[in-house]
Amino acid sequence: MALPKVIGTETEYGIAAVGAPDFNPVLASSLLINTYAGALRRIRWDYEQESPLRDARGFEPVQVREPTEEDMGLANVILSNGARYYVDHAHPEYSTPECANPRELVVHDKAGERILERSLLEVDRILPPRQRLNIYKNNTDGKGNSYGTHENYLVDRQTPFGRIVRDLTPFFVSRQVFTGAGKLGFEATWDDSRSPAFQLTQRADFFEAEVGLETTLKRPIINTRDEPHADPDKYRRLHVIIGDANMCEVATYLKLGTTALVLKMIEDEFLPDLTLLGPVAALHEVSRDISCTTHIRLADGRRLSAVQLQWEYLEHAKKYVQQEDAGPGHAELLVRWEAVLSALEDDPLSLHRELDWVAKYRLLDGYRERDGLEWSDPKLRLIDLQYHDVRRDKGLYYRLEKSGKVERLTTDGEIERAVTEPPEDTRAYFRGQCISRYQDAIAAASWDSMIFDTGQEALQRIPMREPLRGTAAHVADLLERSPDPTTLIDLLQG
C-alpha cells in the first residue's frame, strides 16, 4: 500500500538591485531575509542529519562538502509557519513547511510569495534612496543561468529506485504541458539558434541527462539526492528539480497533485512501462511546441503527443483511485486533470485562466500584435520577467489576478494565515508551534529535529523522524498543557 504523500516546494527567487548594478546578490539576499526574520535569526539550523551528496542509487558521497551559508554567517531562519527561509548560493530561498495535500501546498507556496513581498517592503526602508530590490519567482535570467524550484515527495524506501526512474521520466517529460511557466527564447547550450521563440517551460533548456545527482550542471530529469529528512530506513524524499516556478494556483496544484498520485501508483506497481526513446530530446521537443501536438517515441513503438501520454497516466489514475485508493481530494484532482487535458487537446490557448505558459503567451502575443513588435523585442522580454514579480502592484501575474483573469483555488485570508501558521496535519505543526510558543528556548531546528536550551547543562534534542507525527491531532493538547518548554520536554519524555 502506497504511503501518504507528504509534499513541499523549495523556491529560489531571482533577485535584482535597481539603481545598484554592482550589488552583491548573496549579501542582498541575506539582508532581505534577516530584515524580515528579526529576532528569529538567533535560532540556528541544525545540520546534523543533512547529506545533500548522498545518492539514492546507493553511491557514497565523493566530494568534500563546501562551506555552508551558515558558516559564512548568512541568513537561515525557521519561521512560525514551519517554513525555512534562507540564502542558497546567490538567491533568497523559501522552503514551504511539509503539507499533506496539494491544495494546502498551494496555500503555503503562495504564502512564500507574500513573505518575499513583505521582506522587500521592510528592506526598502533601510536601503539608500533610489535603490531597491526586485524579486522574481521564475527560473532563468534569460542568459543561460537557471535557478530551481524543487518539489519534494515522501516515498517508500522499499520502492526500487529503478522503477521510480522508469515510470516517472515519461511523466515529467509530458507534464510540461500544464506545469510550464512559459519562456521567451531558447537557452540550451547545444542550441546555437538563439531563437527568440516562446516555449512552454523555463527549465527544459537546462536539462541534459536522464538520471543523476547534479543540480547545477548536466541537470538530470530524475535527481538522485538521497537525503530523507526523516527515518532513512522507511523513507526517501524524492527531490524533483525539473519543475518550473508557477504563479498560477491551478498549475501548482496540478503539478504537485498529479505527481504525488503517480508516485503512489509507482509504489503500488500500478503503471505499465511507458519508457520513452530519448527522453532528454523529447523533453526539449515538448517544451518547444506550443500546439502540444508533437509526437514523441515510446520504447514500445508507439508515437504519442505529450497530452496523449498524460491521458495514459490519467486513465490509470482513475482506475487506481477507484480500485486502490480513494484518498481525500483525489476525485477533485482527477476532474481538474481531465478538464485541463481536454482543453489542451481542443485549444491549449483557452487555458489562460489556469496555466502560466498560456497566460503569459497571451500577454506577450497581444502586446506584440498591438505594438507591431518583433519577438526579440526587449519589451517582450521584460513582460516575460515581470510576470513573475512578487509585488502585487507590479507583478503582471498579480495584475491579472486582481482583475479576476486567472482562476484562484485559495483565498487571501488562507494565504495570510499561512504566512504565520503551520499546516495542522504534518510535523510542521509541531515545529511552527514550538517557534511561536518557545522561541527563546530553541537553540536550533531542522526538518527532523528541534533543539531546546532550557538552561540545563545539556541541550535537549527532540527528533521528528516521522513526517506525519507532531500534527495538531497529536500534540495540540500537549502544547496547551505546556506553558514552558521544560514542561513540554517532560511531557514528551514522560
Added chain:
Amino acid sequence: MPQEQEQKKAQKKAGGGAEAEAGQVQASKKGEKLKEEMDEILDEIDSVLEENAEEFIKSYVQKGGE
C-alpha cells in the same frame, strides 16, 4: 481519447445552416469582447512596466543557485 471528447468534437463538426450562422455572430461578438478585455490588460501593463526595458533586461543576471 475518452468518448466524451470524441462526442464533443463530433458536435463541433456537425450543425449547419442557420445554427452555424448564429454561432458565427456569437463568436464574433465574443471575439470583440475578448479583444476589448485584452486591450484593457495591455493598457494596464503599460502603466506598471519597468522603465527602459532594454537596459533593465540587460542588467538582470543571476549567477549561482540550486
